Amino acid sequence: MKRALITILIITLVIISFGCSGNKKKEVKADGELVYRPSWWGLQNEQGYVNTYGQGTNLSENASMNVARSNALAEAAQYVEITVQSMLKNYLEEAGVNDPQVLALTSNVVRAVSNAEFSGIITGKMETRKVKEAGGERYKTWLQMKIPQDQINRHLAAQIRNEEALYNQFKASQAFQELDHYLEKE
Numbered sequence: 001m002k003r004a005l006i007t008i009l010i011i012t013l014v015i016i017s018f019g020c021s022g023n024k025k026k027e028v029k030a031d032g033e034l035v036y037r038p039s040w041w042g043l044q045n046e047q048g049y050v051n052t053y054g055q056g057t058n059l060s061e062n063a064s065m066n067v068a069r070s071n072a073l074a075e076a077a078q079y080v081e082i083t084v085q086s087m088l089k090n091y092l093e094e095a096g097v098n099d100p101q102v103l104a105l106t107s108n109v110v111r112a113v114s115n116a117e118f119s120g121i122i123t124g125k126m127e128t129r130k131v132k133e134a135g136g137e138r139y140k141t142w143l144q145m146k147i148p149q150d151q152i153n154r155h156l157a158a159q160i161r162n163e164e165a166l167y168n169q170f171k172a173s174q175a176f177q178e179l180d181h182y183l184e185k186e
Contacts, residue, residue, distance in 0.1 A: 038127045038142050049146040051124060052076040061128060061139040068143035069123070076121070076147055120148045 044051055052075040056067025124144035131140045 038125070040125050040144065041142060046146065048149050050076070050079060050149055050152065052079055052145045052147065054143050054145070055141065056143075057131070057133075057138050057140045059136075059138055061141075064128060064139040064141040065126070065143065068126075068141040069145070072143050072145040073121075076145060080147075080152055120151055122146045 041053055052072045054068040054071030054073070054075060056064045056069075056071060058064040058067055122145070124146045126141065126143045128139055128141040130137055
């Protein structure tokens with residue numbers, strides 16, 4: 001009797017354990033080797049700055065740093081353009097503007113601000129390593145650039161003021177008042 005009870009208990013436990021394990025989702029793992037990035041790569045954790053990142057590989061250490069810097073600045077231009085487009089889109093939605101002239105003016109403002117040369121850009125963190133590649137040893141550099149957020153906002157405000165039709169509509173909006181208030185605080 002004891003044996004039968006123990007056997008039934010074991011069979012019940014086995015059935016329960018197989019029944020519960022069927023509900024678990026299988027973890028899918030990506031194929032390939034994980035590519036190295038420094039631990040600080042991609043972080044946006046500094047108030048008042050927009051961080052952009054670039055990576056460069058070259059036979060020369062200086063050239064790898066220059067390539068990384070160029071890539072970080074290219075990313076900065078894209079970031080600024082997206083940020084400015086977002087700010088102006090919010091304004092256009094707020095103002096309910098469907099005027100093609102104003103839309104064209106906002107497009108000009110976005111282009112002008114994203115092409116602007118910002119002062120105060122500083123190099124943040126940088127890491128250079130010697131790596132072995134198929135063509136031999138090369139230098140690989142990862143670089144962080146920091147753009148002061150107030151520089152982006154000042155360029156945006158200046159461009160809006162330069163486009164009189166846009167400025168006349170924009171200056172009455174809440175979005176522009178917030179931008180002006182932010183610039184006055186600094």
